[in-house]
Amino acid sequence: MFNKILIANRGEIALRIIRTCKEMGIKTVAVYSTTDRDSLHVRFADEAVCIGPPSSTESYLNIPRIMAAVEITNADALHPGYGFLSENANFAEVCQEYGIKFIGPTANQIRKMGDKVTAKETMIKAGVPVVPGSDGLLKDVTKGKKLAKEIGYPVILKATAGGGGRGMRIVWKDEEFEDAWNSARQEAKAAFANDGIYMEKYIVEPRHIEFQIAGDQYGNVCHLSERDCSIQRRHQKLLEEAPSPFMTDELREKMGEAAIKAGKSINYEGVGTVEFLVDKFRNFYFMEMNTRIQVEHPVTEEVIDHDLIKEQIKIAAGVPISGKNYFPYMHAIECRINAEDPKYNFRPSPGLITTLHTPKGHGVRVDTHAYAGYRVPSNYDSMIAKVIVKARTRDEAITKMERALDEFIIEGIKTTIPFHKKLMKNEKFRSGDFNTGFLNDFDFSDLD
Numbered sequence: 001m002f003n004k005i006l007i008a009n010r011g012e013i014a015l016r017i018i019r020t021c022k023e024m025g026i027k028t029v030a031v032y033s034t035t036d037r038d039s040l041h042v043r044f045a046d047e048a049v050c051i052g053p054p055s056s057t058e059s060y061l062n063i064p065r066i067m068a069a070v071e072i073t074n075a076d077a078l079h080p081g082y083g084f085l086s087e088n089a090n091f092a093e094v095c096q097e098y099g100i101k102f103i104g105p106t107a108n109q110i111r112k113m114g115d116k117v118t119a120k121e122t123m124i125k126a127g128v129p130v131v132p133g134s135d136g137l138l139k140d141v142t143k144g145k146k147l148a149k150e151i152g153y154p155v156i157l158k159a160t161a162g163g164g165g166r167g168m169r170i171v172w173k174d175e176e177f178e179d180a181w182n183s184a185r186q187e188a189k190a191a192f193a194n195d196g197i198y199m200e201k202y203i204v205e206p207r208h209i210e211f212q213i214a215g216d217q218y219g220n221v222c223h224l225s226e227r228d229c230s231i232q233r234r235h236q237k238l239l240e241e242a243p244s245p246f247m248t249d250e251l252r253e254k255m256g257e258a259a260i261k262a263g264k265s266i267n268y269e270g271v272g273t274v275e276f277l278v279d280k281f282r283n284f285y286f287m288e289m290n291t292r293i294q295v296e297h298p299v300t301e302e303v304i305d306h307d308l309i310k311e312q313i314k315i316a317a318g319v320p321i322s323g324k325n326y327f328p329y330m331h332a333i334e335c336r337i338n339a340e341d342p343k344y345n346f347r348p349s350p351g352l353i354t355t356l357h358t359p360k361g362h363g364v365r366v367d368t369h370a371y372a373g374y375r376v377p378s379n380y381d382s383m384i385a386k387v388i389v390k391a392r393t394r395d396e397a398i399t400k401m402e403r404a405l406d407e408f409i410i411e412g413i414k415t416t417i418p419f420h421k422k423l424m425k426n427e428k429f430r431s432g433d434f435n436t437g438f439l440n441d442f443d444f445s446d447l448d
């Protein structure tokens with residue numbers, strides 16, 4: 001087992017990783033930017049190294065500085081968390097050259113899944129159903145328009161390097177194609193420095209259902225069931241739950257098998273997530289694979305009672321997995337609490353948290369790095385907490401979440417708590433009858 005793990009991340013996930021390391025008797029090293037000096041991950045790690053100024057490119061994304069921290073602390077493994085360098089194949093390669101174990105898949109496996117076009121090609125070869133669309137990248141507008149007619153509108157243009165819902169445009173008819181093409185390319189270029197665009201049939205009113213998988217160094221791959229992430233605003237997840245209210249035993253078996261196939265096709269090593277779109281007839285299509293731990297991993301942890309970070313560390317250390325699949329026996333819901341004002345288009349609301357009281361009690365878990373007196377910086381992701389509840393049934397989980405949100409007091413900044421409170425009361429949400437377009441006609445104007 002590893003002796004010392006450096007965590008190349010910040011916020012709640014850095015803290016989350018430190019917790020598991022402590023339980024496993026592994027020493028930890030935090031890295032931090034000057035803005036994060038007073039962060040909890042810095043306080044709770046055994047050692048901490050400042051790696052630069054607030055800007056991510058000069059700190060959490062700066063490979064030479066992180067490697068310098070590895071060298072001075074003598075860490076023998078590195079956990080990348082999510083975001084930042086977690087899906088950067090070059091970084092995984094640099095770690096290997098330095099002789100430090102990257103806790104995650106190999107650089108090659110990251111490469112195969114990181115580029116969405118290549119990933120789709122790999123899935124087609126492996127026999128996993130994918131959304132119908134272009135054969136690789138689109139060359140120009142004319143070819144794009146021609147293909148859109150063949151596939152049939154609506155279509156969606158997507159950036160091959162995409163993430164976080166950026167670089168995507170839905171096109172409903174021919175006349176809109178050119179504008180959508182130009183803006184998708186511009187957005188992709190600005191966000192990812194890569195304006196490669198591909199096309200997919202736009203699946204109308206789908207569910208976003210993803211499978212957690214795990215693979216070891218010996219070719220065993222298993223699945224740990226699904227999460228439903230259909231509650232999204234502008235293609236960004238706000239709430240996740242497990243199991244999916246839309247799932248049947250038969251569908252779980254088929255999708256689980258496809259997810260395992262996806263993992264096996266690249267000899268996947270580590271924990272990962274295979275994302276699918278599911279239409280109302282329960283046809284499912286591979287969308288992408290995330291080769292890292294996900295924000296929403298706690299819902300899976302709660303329904304199968306398993307520590308996924310521990311699983312990641314064990315796999316990286318060469319421990320084989322049992323190979324059996326895991327099935328949910330509880331219901332869990334996670335609400336993402338962001339420092340944003342949902343009443344005004346979710347505009348960012350950084351600043352000082354003057355009062356913080358987190359919900360507690362049976363079946364309630366709060367993963368957060370925030371505390372009273374903590375200043376939410378404007379430099380990074382706006383998520384400041386995740387509330388996760390678990391109960392025997394979905395109804396009970398919703399009631400518990402309502403109770404937990406009522407107890408959650410954050411003063412000094414605006415958060416997404418009022419939105420989640422309203423969502424819990426929504427009849428459609430309560431009945432489980434929703435899809436990724438659910439929030440398109442949600443009324444945010446009366447939130448406090």
Ligand code: ADP
Binds near residue numbers: 131165202
């Ligand atoms: P990102 O990597 O930016 O998160 P994804 O490919 O995971 O992008 O897609 C994010 C969301 O966009 C999905 O959860 C879904 O709501 C929507 N989406 C993506 N592709 C399609 C499609 N072909 N049809 C319908 N919705 C889609």
